[in-house]
Amino acid sequence: MNGAHYSSPELFNDEIKTIFPGWICVGTTNELPSNGSKVFELYKRKTILVIRKDNSFEAFYNSCRHRGAQLRDIEDLFSNSSKIICPYHSWCYDLDGKLVNAPRCEDTPKLFLKKLRCTIVHNLIWVSEKEPEPLQLGRDAPDLLAEYNFKEYVSVYETTIEIQANWKLLVSNFNCYYHLAKVHPWLHKRSKIDNHHHISTDSPNSIVFKTDPITEGEPFYFDQMGGSGRKDVGLFFVFFPNVFIFAMRDHAFIVTLIPQSESKTIEKAQLLVHPSKADNKQYWNSLLNYYTTTNNEDIDICLKTQKGVSNFYPGGTYIEPFESAVKKFDTLYLSKL
Ligand code: FES
Ligand SMILES: [Fe+2]
Numbered sequence: 335m336n337g338a339h340y341s342s343p344e345l346f347n348d349e350i351k352t353i354f355p356g357w358i359c360v361g362t363t364n365e366l367p368s369n370g371s372k373v374f375e376l377y378k379r380k381t382i383l384v385i386r387k388d389n390s391f392e393a394f395y396n397s398c399r400h401r402g403a404q405l406r407d408i409e410d411l412f413s414n415s416s417k418i419i420c421p422y423h424s425w426c427y428d429l430d431g432k433l434v435n436a437p438r439c440e441d442t443p444k445l446f447l448k449k450l451r452c453t454i455v456h457n458l459i460w461v462s463e464k465e466p467e468p469l470q471l472g473r474d475a476p477d478l479l480a481e482y483n484f485k486e487y488v489s490v491y492e493t494t495i496e497i498q499a500n501w502k503l504l505v506s507n508f509n510c511y512y513h514l515a516k517v518h519p520w521l522h523k524r525s526k527i528d529n530h531h532h533i534s535t536d537s538p539n540s541i542v543f544k545t546d547p548i549t550e551g552e553p554f555y556f557d558q559m560g561g562s563g564r565k566d567v568g569l570f571f572v573f574f575p576n577v578f579i580f581a582m583r584d585h586a587f588i589v590t591l592i593p594q595s596e597s598k599t600i601e602k603a604q605l606l607v608h609p610s611k612a613d614n615k616q617y618w619n620s621l622l623n624y625y626t627t628t629n630n631e632d633i634d635i636c637l638k639t640q641k642g643v644s645n646f647y648p649g650g651t652y653i654e655p656f657e658s659a660v661k662k663f664d665t666l667y668l669s670k671l
Contacts, residue, residue, distance in 0.1 A: 335648035338504055339645055351670060357462045359459065360375070360460075360638065361665070364485070364487060364489040365489060369414060377592055382394060392449060393451070395447065395448045401422060405427075427447055450462065450463055452464075452468075456476065470539055471536070472536055472540065473536075474543075482583075484586050484606055495603075495633075497598070499637055500593075500599065501599040505646065507577075508632070510659070512653055514526070517635050524549045541666075545567065546567045553617075553620040558617060560583060574670075589601055601633075
């Protein structure tokens with residue numbers, strides 16, 4: 335990978351044609367009410383509606399079938415209404431995307447909102463504009479994720495920020511533990527470089543690594559952690575192309591990336607906590623503090639890297655084993671272009 339991969343508008347346009355109409359993760363089922371809808375971003379401000387009806391999920395383009403008006407704004411919170419009403423001429427759709435009322439029409443036109451492919455992997459919502467390729471995440475990595483049962487967790491915090499960096503730099507930085515001591519000196523006391531291990535799985539489009547062991551201390555109080563399995567291990571997942579997850583026994587920090595341009599990305603971050611911790615605001619506030627601090631340190635170094643690669647970067651080298659996950663992601667990306 336060289337500077338152009340992170341700073342060329344032409345290459346970004348290629349990605350928008352090849353990678354991003356394919357399967358991407360837009361968020362989690364934890365964000366939706368049991369019946370209702372929410373607006374999610376795909377890329378370049380393109381938005382969709384994900385509708386949950388009982389326990390099934392469908393994705394639709396956020397465009398009215400009459401004159402194409404955007405049905406709901408991205409700023410809207412989720413809606414638990416069973417109807418979606420267009421702001422232009424009040425056409426009304428039900429939770430199956432069916433037009434059920436068009437004012438002043440004797441016969442309601444037989445129209446449906448246009449669907450995208452949508453599938454759920456545990457609590458991750460995946461959509462694709464491409465037919466008919468199935469989502470391929472294999473078994474190993476999703477099985478490891480399944481142990482956490484995150485779909486039962488409670489979303490206590492969500493934030494969306496715009497970062498002046500290419501989306502791949504943010505993924506690469508997540509995959510990298512070589513930078514821990516320099517960029518995160520405080521975190522490095524809890525989560526040491528030498529305690530990080532890349533776990534190789536056979537799952538396509540997936541990268542998994544772990545910290546084993548994490549050192550106990552704020553914000554990781556192991557006696558508070560629920561679930562089965564070892565409490566002093568943190569697992570980290572990347573699912574190509576745009577989602578990464580910090581998975582701990584009692585919480586998850588999930589980041590989805592929405593590329594805007596070759597040098598701008600919207601990052602949506604969510605903190606999910608075990609239901610038994612949802613009321614323990616003091617506890618999850620300390621987690622939030624930790625993730626916000628660490629994430630800001632990461633964003634800061636990604637901004638500097640974006641500037642550097644835009645100056646001149648002929649490509650570098652990978653320092654094994656600390657950057658083997660970085661190398662795996664780059665190899666995966668280059669195979670998709
Ligand atoms: S554009 Fe939606 S009702 Fe006319
Ligand atoms: Fe980092």
